[in-house]
Amino acid sequence: MNMVRLVEIENRIRQFPIAEQLWLVERVAQHIREQLAAESSLEAQLAAMAADPNIQRELREIEKEFDVAMSDGLELQ
Helix, strand or coil, rough: HHHHHHHHHHHHHCCCCHHHHHHHHHHHHHHHHHHHHHHHHHHHHHHHHHCCCCHHHHHHHHHHHHHHHHHHCCCCC
């Protein structure tokens, strides 16, 4: 979003009564907290998967399957 659009939104918000501005700010803050929590949760899930011995074993097996293709002499681009 460009700055002109953001300033336009800000100017419109300033026209609202203070109670409605406060309500809007609280809603935006809640939305941001929820997004951060979801991202943190996803990162935790990915870290748990990376540490899982079963996942690590599966990744090693997949890597072995591709070893033949990697040794064919072709360069990756």
